[in-house]
Amino acid sequence: MTMKKIQDKYITYGMVVIAYVLCEILMRTGVMTSHIKGLLVPVCYYAIVAVGLNLCVGILGELSLGHAGFMCVGAYTSALFSFSMKEVLPTVPRFIIALFIGVAFSALFGFLIGIPVLRLKGDYLAIVTLAFGEIIKNVFNSVYLGLDDKGLHFSLKDMASMGMDPSGKILVNGAQGITGTPSDANFTIAAFLLLASLFIVQNLIDSRDGRAIMAIRDNRIAAESNGINITKYKMSAFTISAAIAGIAGVLFSHNISTLTATSQYFGYNASILILVYVVLGGIGNIRGSVIAAMVLYLLPELLRGLSDYRMLIYSIVLIVMMLFNWAPKAREFREKHFAFLKKRKEARQ
Amino acid sequence: MATILDAQKLSISFGGLRAVDDFSIKIEKGELYGLIGPNGAGKTTVFNLLTGVYKPNEGRIILDEKDITRLDPVHKNKAGIARTFQNIRLYSKLSVIDNVKVGLHNQFHYSMIDGIFHTPAYKKVEKEITDRARELLSVFKMEQHADVLASNLPYGEQRKLEIARAMATEPKLLLLDEPAAGMNPNETKELMDTISFIREKFGMTILLIEHDMKLVSGICEKLTVLNFGRMLAEGETKEVLSNPEVIKAYLGDD
Numbered sequence: 001m002t003m004k005k006i007q008d009k010y011i012t013y014g015m016v017v018i019a020y021v022l023c024e025i026l027m028r029t030g031v032m033t034s035h036i037k038g039l040l041v042p043v044c045y046y047a048i049v050a051v052g053l054n055l056c057v058g059i060l061g062e063l064s065l066g067h068a069g070f071m072c073v074g075a076y077t078s079a080l081f082s083f084s085m086k087e088v089l090p091t092v093p094r095f096i097i098a099l100f101i102g103v104a105f106s107a108l109f110g111f112l113i114g115i116p117v118l119r120l121k122g123d124y125l126a127i128v129t130l131a132f133g134e135i136i137k138n139v140f141n142s143v144y145l146g147l148d149d150k151g152l153h154f155s156l157k158d159m160a161s162m163g164m165d166p167s168g169k170i171l172v173n174g175a176q177g178i179t180g181t182p183s184d185a186n187f188t189i190a191a192f193l194l195l196a197s198l199f200i201v202q203n204l205i206d207s208r209d210g211r212a213i214m215a216i217r218d219n220r221i222a223a224e225s226n227g228i229n230i231t232k233y234k235m236s237a238f239t240i241s242a243a244i245a246g247i248a249g250v251l252f253s254h255n256i257s258t259l260t261a262t263s264q265y266f267g268y269n270a271s272i273l274i275l276v277y278v279v280l281g282g283i284g285n286i287r288g289s290v291i292a293a294m295v296l297y298l299l300p301e302l303l304r305g306l307s308d309y310r311m312l313i314y315s316i317v318l319i320v321m322m323l324f325n326w327a328p329k330a331r332e333f334r335e336k337h338f339a340f341l342k343k344r345k346e347a348r349q
Numbered sequence: 350m351a352t353i354l355d356a357q358k359l360s361i362s363f364g365g366l367r368a369v370d371d372f373s374i375k376i377e378k379g380e381l382y383g384l385i386g387p388n389g390a391g392k393t394t395v396f397n398l399l400t401g402v403y404k405p406n407e408g409r410i411i412l413d414e415k416d417i418t419r420l421d422p423v424h425k426n427k428a429g430i431a432r433t434f435q436n437i438r439l440y441s442k443l444s445v446i447d448n449v450k451v452g453l454h455n456q457f458h459y460s461m462i463d464g465i466f467h468t469p470a471y472k473k474v475e476k477e478i479t480d481r482a483r484e485l486l487s488v489f490k491m492e493q494h495a496d497v498l499a500s501n502l503p504y505g506e507q508r509k510l511e512i513a514r515a516m517a518t519e520p521k522l523l524l525l526d527e528p529a530a531g532m533n534p535n536e537t538k539e540l541m542d543t544i545s546f547i548r549e550k551f552g553m554t555i556l557l558i559e560h561d562m563k564l565v566s567g568i569c570e571k572l573t574v575l576n577f578g579r580m581l582a583e584g585e586t587k588e589v590l591s592n593p594e595v596i597k598a599y600l601g602d603d
Binding site for chain 1: 400402421422423424426427431432434438439440441442443447450451452454455457458459461463464465466467471474475478514515517518
């Protein structure tokens with residue numbers, strides 16, 4: 001491991017910790033409006049899912065457009081647990097178990113979907129993940145689940161067809177989702193989980209397995225000839241990526257009281273929004289994903305005052321960021337005016 | 350001397366085309382064996398058969414007394430065959446040292462959990478991997494490039510790195526697919542030195558495909574000539590190169 005990698009890793013952690021402390025100070029001193037306070041947890045979960053997606057897109061090199069679907073799995077399974085255990089378990093163990101359940105189920109879905117999907121390449125893979133993401137969302141939209149004295153009732157049609165006792169408790173109410181999930185998530189937990197996701201992904205990249213995953217990305221045929229088990233590493237990277245999206249899902253569902261599988265949050269638009277964070281933050285650049293998620297999630301919210309113009313400004317910012325990152329002229333400009341960064345890089349080599 | 354590779358009567362067809370027909374080769378330990386032939390003769394197809402990219406329709410491949418005919422590339426590599434490619438295939442976005450570390454993948458082990466939590470086991474093994482990779486790089490006189498991106502290396506160094514990466518898998522047999530392709534005479538000379546050096550240093554058995562006759566006649570002890578998928582001649586380098594059939598295949602009828 002080179003010094004550069006160690007430094008990079010701690011810069012990312014430091015950045016998150018500093019942002020957390022700043023926000024806490026602003027909150028404690030009462031400077032922060034309640035509107036912005038409400039955005040802090042979403043910022044964290046979008047940063048988490050962007051980090052997870054970057055593992056899939058940037059490190060494994062496979063474009064997935066279904067990560068909102070994995071987030072949906074994590075959100076629903078964990079919310080279902082927390083909701084049904086609301087009166088049984090105290091907050092802390094309940095949330096920890098819910099977290100494990102959400103992560104385990106999204107990892108399981110990632111694994112199962114990965115089996116057929118990872119046989120495909122490029123555009124085809126992207127289209128199929130997009131389809132799976134939509135399927136997950138739509139299935140959760142039509143699930144009815146209830147509990148009464150006779151046990152669990154399940155239907156995909158409507159409430160009446162469950163044949164439940166009127167005294168029973170409805171757990172999942174179709175398109176109306178799960179109402180009354182305890183709000184166990186808060187900013188501190190969200191920031192901690194963001195750090196944990198960063199820890200997992202960055203450490204994985206800087207290990208034997210991470211190198212194998214990146215080798216497959218750079219040249220699959222050469223990786224095979226070096227004795228690397230392609231299927232194993234593709235599946236593990238995809239599964240871990242889905243599991244991290246699951247962490248984001250758990251935070252999502254425990255931050256709001258009513259969870260519904262709407263396309264706004266779990267549809268392909270959401271998947272593409274997450275992909276935008278990854279691409280503009282820099283594909284394969286984990287810290288970039290966190291920064292892009294923070295800036296691009298907060299920006300439209302902070303521009304609410306400009307009403308009609310806010311999406312206009314948002315799209316201009318997207319274009320500017322894209323140009324700044326990738327256009328040859330902008331790179332030249334960066335090299336000229338941020339030459340000190342480059343010198344440091346050369347010195348390392 | 351012990352036989353390292355014994356391929357018997359390999360054949361493969363793609364549709365109606367018999368790309369390799371009845372190909373046999375026997376390589377003794379420590380030998381440097383050349384496989385030559387005009388363009389499209391099926392040399393690279395032979396490599397792809399030996400490394401498991403294609404499965405032969407007929408024939409057997411015995412490596413160090415084990416039948417490896419049906420193994421896939423991953424297991425062929427684990428069995429002891431490493432290769433380089435005609436068009437260089439490096440991990441372009443990884444550093445030079447990481448390329449070698451990928452080659453060392455199956456030589457050092459720790460679990461993925463160790464890797465994610467950077468446990469003491471990770472630290473210990475990772476240090477061993479780094480030391481071994483640096484050692485290999487210094488053998489190939491590339492330690493000064495260790496942290497450079499593989500894609501930023503000059504062409505000749507990229508070829509060398511590919512060989513270093515193949516050597517990292519600790520093979521019994523090294524296959525080099527046109528290692529001198531696109532090199533200038535100086536680079537070719539350096540490459541010949543490198544190949545002779547790894548033979549001496551590691552006692553490596555090498556099979557190489559080459560067009561550069563100077564390189565072939567300079568370092569190979571034995572040759573097999575392929576033409577239209579069939580073996581035209583085999584034997585000691587000098588004999589083969591003076592064989593009129595071979596001259597005809599290379600230079601045409603006159």
